[in-house]
Amino acid sequence: MPTIGEEISRALLLGKGKGVLAVDLRLLIRSNEGFKDQMDVFLHRDEEMKNVAIFRSQVERLLAGEPVELILGEAEFLGHRLKVTRDTLIPRGETEELVALLSQIAPRYWDARNFLVCCDIGTGTGAIAIALKSQFPNWVVSGTDISAPALEVAKENIGREGLSIRLFQGDALEPLIRENMAADIIVSNPPYVLSPGEAQPSVRDYEPSSALYFDPEDNVYEKIMRDVCKVKKGPLLLAFEIDPGLKDYLDGLMSRYLSDYESEYKEDLNGFLRFLFIYMR
């Protein structure tokens, strides 16, 4: 039997120039061999690998461009291990930034210990809702999605975390309007990739197109801004993740649908305009 170190070297050689990362190999080995963490993988590199056939078939999948998160069936988001499937977007680092920024910005307007009503529109795996509810246990958090299979995954993730988060299926704000809900905070990372050509092949081929692509005729940004007054009882904060190329479009939506508000765009850590916060008085 080959050792763990030998199998890593073999996989790196096969994957040279094909985007196979050592960190992904370690994540697979950690899971297959039952190690605690990636450090453990290093420490056992001279031991025989127990699950060579499984590892090699996973390496084939990596070579075909499948994201490691889908091979593992889980992704990490702000310290939470979340189930992911072909029906959900793999949560991204930028969305972790969105949650962090929202956690900083919300207390400008409210005492964050209040029972604020916060809705995550297009919740996917439930990542944003789970991270916010964990950080602000007093908040009344709910998540919505148009996709029933995605909501099944969110339900499982919320159950695993033991959190109380209500889920609703429907288009943009429609479930909140239906339920007569009034919100303080609406957060959304809606589909915003401008065209399939802009997505990497691994994204295009393995993640649901309903979670990815922006449609100028039918999109969550417009629906939220159009209907937000129907769920606004007092001041309301909107927090969006965006594509930088949508700035003019979003400026247009704000002037068309909103009044008495202040807005702020923020960059992500890579220097791209990635977030829009709108405070409606």
Ligand SMILES: C[S@@+](CC[C@H](N)C(=O)[O-])C[C@H]1O[C@@H](n2cnc3c(N)ncnc32)[C@H](O)[C@@H]1O
């Ligand atoms: C970019 S993914 C974000 C998933 C998750 N919130 C995250 O940040 O990882 C967009 C999500 O919005 C959902 N979605 C797309 N159109 C929608 C609509 N009209 N109303 C509600 N959800 C929608 C998709 O099913 C998908 O789960």
